[in-house]
Amino acid sequence: LCKQLRLAHVAEAIKEVPFTEPEEYIYQILLKEQVGREQAKIARNLKQARFIDTKTLETYQWHKDICLPSHLTKEELEQLDFIQRKENVILVGAPGTGKTHLASALGRKACEYG
Structure with missing residues (x-):
């Protein structure tokens, strides 16, 4: 049944x-x-x-070289507010700066939130 x-x-x-x-x-x-x-x-x-790897925001290392636009905070990015506003996130930087890790971690969290 x-x-x-x-x-x-x-x-x-x-x-x-x-x-x-x-x-x-x-x-x-x-x-x-x-x-x-x-x-x-x-x-x-x-x-x-x-996703290729199991990257999470908990394991992401925020450092001083990461710059966000003045209207965006780290917390807002991690809360995925940009998705509700239907905005894109573009990650730019040299190799090894964590762009893929951050993108994968944000994507994983979005999947977890449905």
């Missing part, structure tokens, strides 16, 4: 969620289904993006 209803994560949740009250039990199972779907969506987005 779970397969017919496309509830792929419920079968696992039934084993994990302790039964307390009927409403709470159903809520926790459905919550696990939702989380499982979100994780599967992120995995699909990342696979479709075909």
Whole structure:
């Protein structure tokens, strides 16, 4: 029945969620289904993006030679505000300055946000 209803994560949740009250039990199972779907969506987005490396913003080294336009802060860039404003980001610099790392990390975060 779970397969017919496309509830792929419920079968696992039934084993994990302790039964307390009927409403709470159903809520926790459905919550696990939702989380499982979100994780599967992120995995699909990342696979479709075909990133070469696993670069993240946490491992990116910001240094003094990185210059951003005066209207843009590091935090705004990391929050992906430019996507909502439908703006492009152009990274320019010498080889080895971290352009690919930053671009991949921003793309990975965008995939995680859906």
